Amino acid sequence: MTLLVAILVLGAGTYTMRLSGVLLRDRLELSEPVQRLLPMAATTLLAALATTAALMESAAFAGLARPLGVLVGAVLAARRAPFVVVVVAAAATAALLRLAGVQ
Amino acid sequence: MRTSKRTPPRDSALLRDAAAIAAAMIAVGGSFGAIAVAYGLPLWVPFAMSTLVFAGGAQFLAAGLLAAGNPVAAVLAGLLLNARHLPFGMAVASTIGPRWRDRLLGSHLMTDETVAFTLREEDPGRRRRTYWMIGLTLFTSWNIGTALGVLIGTAAGDPDVLGLDAAFPAGLIALILPSLQDRATRAAALTGAGLAVVLTPVLPAGLPVLCALLGLLVLFLPRFAGVQGGSDS
Numbered sequence: 001m002t003l004l005v006a007i008l009v010l011g012a013g014t015y016t017m018r019l020s021g022v023l024l025r026d027r028l029e030l031s032e033p034v035q036r037l038l039p040m041a042a043t044t045l046l047a048a049l050a051t052t053a054a055l056m057e058s059a060a061f062a063g064l065a066r067p068l069g070v071l072v073g074a075v076l077a078a079r080r081a082p083f084v085v086v087v088v089a090a091a092a093t094a095a096l097l098r099l100a101g102v103q
Numbered sequence: 104m105r106t107s108k109r110t111p112p113r114d115s116a117l118l119r120d121a122a123a124i125a126a127a128m129i130a131v132g133g134s135f136g137a138i139a140v141a142y143g144l145p146l147w148v149p150f151a152m153s154t155l156v157f158a159g160g161a162q163f164l165a166a167g168l169l170a171a172g173n174p175v176a177a178v179l180a181g182l183l184l185n186a187r188h189l190p191f192g193m194a195v196a197s198t199i200g201p202r203w204r205d206r207l208l209g210s211h212l213m214t215d216e217t218v219a220f221t222l223r224e225e226d227p228g229r230r231r232r233t234y235w236m237i238g239l240t241l242f243t244s245w246n247i248g249t250a251l252g253v254l255i256g257t258a259a260g261d262p263d264v265l266g267l268d269a270a271f272p273a274g275l276i277a278l279i280l281p282s283l284q285d286r287a288t289r290a291a292a293l294t295g296a297g298l299a300v301v302l303t304p305v306l307p308a309g310l311p312v313l314c315a316l317l318g319l320l321v322l323f324l325p326r327f328a329g330v331q332g333g334s335d336s
Contacts, residue, residue, distance in 0.1 A: 002174050003145065003148060003169060003174065004151070005174070006113075006157065006165075006169060006174035006175075006177050006178050006303065007148065007152055007155060007165075007169075008155065009178050010152075010155075010156050010161070010165055010177065010178050010181045010182065011151075011152075011155030011156045012155055013178070013181075013182045014157075014158055014161065014181070014182065014185040014186070015183075015210065015211060017185055017186060017189045018115075018117065018187045018188045018189075018191075018210040018211065018213045019206065019207070019210040019274050020189055020192065021188060021189040021190060021191060021192015021193045021194075021195075021196065021210075021213075022192040022193070022196045022199055022206050023192075023196075023206070023210070024189075024192070024193060024196075024208050025193045025196030025197070026143055026196065026201070028117065028297075029134070030219050030286065036189060037286075037319065037322075038190070038193050038194040039194050039222055039282065039318060040282075040285075040287065040288045040291055040292075040319065041190045041194065041316055042190060042191055042194035042195075042218055042222055043192060043279050043282040043283070043288050043292050044288075044291050044292045044295040044296075044315050044316060044318050044319060045191070045276055045313075045315055045316065046215060046218070046219050046278070046279050046293075047203050047275075047279055047283075047291075047292035047293070047295060047296040047315070048281070048292075048295050048296045048298070048299035048300075048311070048312045049187075049215055049272075049275060049312050050271075050272040050275035050276050050296070050298055051272070051296035051297075051299060052296075052299050052300055052303050052312060053268075053271060053272040053275075053309060054269070054272035054273075055300055056124075056300065056303045056304075058308070058319075059303060059304040059305075060304070061231070062178075062268075064249075065255070065266075065269070066221040066266075066268050066269045066272075066293075067157075067269075068269075069269030069270075070269050070272045070273045070276070071264055072273075073269065073270075073272075073273025073274070073276065073277065074273060074276045074277075076126070076277075077197075077273070077276055077277035077280050078280065082116075082119070082120075083119075083120040083123060083274065083278075084119060084120065084122075084123040086273050086274065086276075087123055087124070087127060087270045087273055087274045087277070088267040089273075089274075090266065090270050090272075090273030090274075091127075091264060091265060091266035091267055091269055091270040092264030093266065093269065094263075094268065094270075095264065095265055095266030095267035096266075098263070098264065098266070099150030
């Protein structure tokens with residue numbers, strides 16, 4: 001019962017935040033500069049998410065394998081490799097490094 | 104590898120990218136299902152979370168805290184981690200459009216990857232197609248993965264063995280790279296990312312990423328005066 005309530009509250013809360021962003025955008029009369037700021041804010045959040053996920057595991061450094069894998073993917077992405085290649089190369093690099101004993 | 108000048112990806116390219124992310128989502132969803140079962144949570148829990156919450160990071164975090172018998176912490180931590188969806192929602196609101204059916208349904212499909220794929224597109228029509236296609240693909244593959252994980256149990260437990268923990272950050276970077284060509288966006292994003300990494304050891308999960316928004320303050324530096332997302336470098 002507690003489990004169900006917790007999941008329902010988490011689901012409803014998450015959905016509310018998703019929907020409020022969408023609805024707020026209409027309610028607020030946003031000036032031109034603020035409107036241009038929104039995609040920049042989203043990109044900033046995504047960059048922070050990618051960087052923390054690449055480097056950190058909970059509160060500590062994630063070890064070498066993951067950041068090196070991400071680095072290989074990022075270099076490929078910068079060289080305009082297709083998305084699939086970026087993702088697979090990053091995963092393969094990290095997996096192979098771990099296989100070789102690098103954590 | 105494509106080294107020619109960047110052209111907007113066609114629909115077939117979008118399909119291929121969607122298939123790649125779907126495969127990864129099935130694998131990670133699988134590990135979520137398996138981990139939830141391994142924690143000893145009832146079998147319906149991973150299903151309920153993957154359909155009702157539909158946010159990978161928050162699900163892993165909340166499942167761990169629920170299993171530890173701390174439902175209040177699970178809810179608070181999950182909500183904190185998902186608070187970034189509010190600014191995401193504002194960024195994709197015009198893509199989702201004014202119809203209530205689209206807003207109510209589309210909001211639930213909003214994830215990091217959906218937003219990143221969508222903002223990569225310039226044309227409003229393509230943005231719209233991308234949002235719905237990636238959103239529906241992710242929702243489907245995430246739930247298929249969860250089901251497989253529950254079925255297979257602990258066998259599929261550790262996504263790190265496959266290097267999937269490196270796949271997601273790399274994918275996000277690939278998706279935001281075009282936006283980072285803009286000098287002001289790049290300055291804000293890099294400052295924010297640095298801030299988030301530095302704050303990760305000291306703040307609860309979710310908060311460091313939100314603090315990255317402070318990176319937007321660099322736009323008030325004299326060298327970015329009047330830029331604020333406008334012109335390219």
